[in-house]
Amino acid sequence: xxxxxxxxxxxxxxxxxxxxxxxxxxxxxxxxxxxxxxxxxxxxxxxxxxxxxxxxxxxxxxxxxxxxxxxxxxxxxxxxxxxxxxxxxxxxxxxxxxxxxxxxxxxxxxxxxxxxxxxxxxxx
Numbered sequence: 741x742x743x744x745x746x747x748x749x750x751x752x753x754x755x756x757x758x759x760x761x762x763x764x765x766x767x768x769x770x771x772x773x774x775x776x777x778x779x780x781x782x783x784x785x786x787x788x789x790x791x792x793x794x795x796x797x798x799x800x801x802x803x804x805x806x807x808x809x810x811x812x813x814x815x816x817x818x819x820x821x822x823x824x825x826x827x828x829x830x831x832x833x834x835x836x837x838x839x840x841x842x843x844x845x846x847x848x849x850x851x852x853x854x855x856x857x858x859x860x861x862x863x864x
Contacts, residue, residue, distance in 0.1 A: 749858030762836030774819040778832035787846040
């Protein structure tokens with residue numbers, strides 16, 4: 741069984757940057773897509789970005805295109821989310837997730853394993 745642990749969240753001012761990490765441990769030998777989702781207070785969890793195993797395909801929510809960059813290092817079993825030009829609207833708990841299906845599907849129901857999340861708070 742695979743476990744996911746996110747890190748890198750924090751409190752920052754608008755315009756700042758953060759790099760979130762998601763480390764996978766356990767039975768990580770399968771090929772899988774990694775995704776990031778976020779849940780703001782009072783809102784449903786929403787897709788942010790995803791990346792295939794090879795890293796050759798990525799997808800982003802329209803609201804984060806140009807500011808967020810997803811990447812992964814399979815030798816470290818770690819995925820990353822670089823977040824630039826943060827705005828207060830980015831305040832949310834960010835979750836990484838793993839999809840054994842291997843494709844990019846921007847819905848949470850496709851993902852098989854979830855982390856506990858890391859909080860990002862942006863002040864104006």
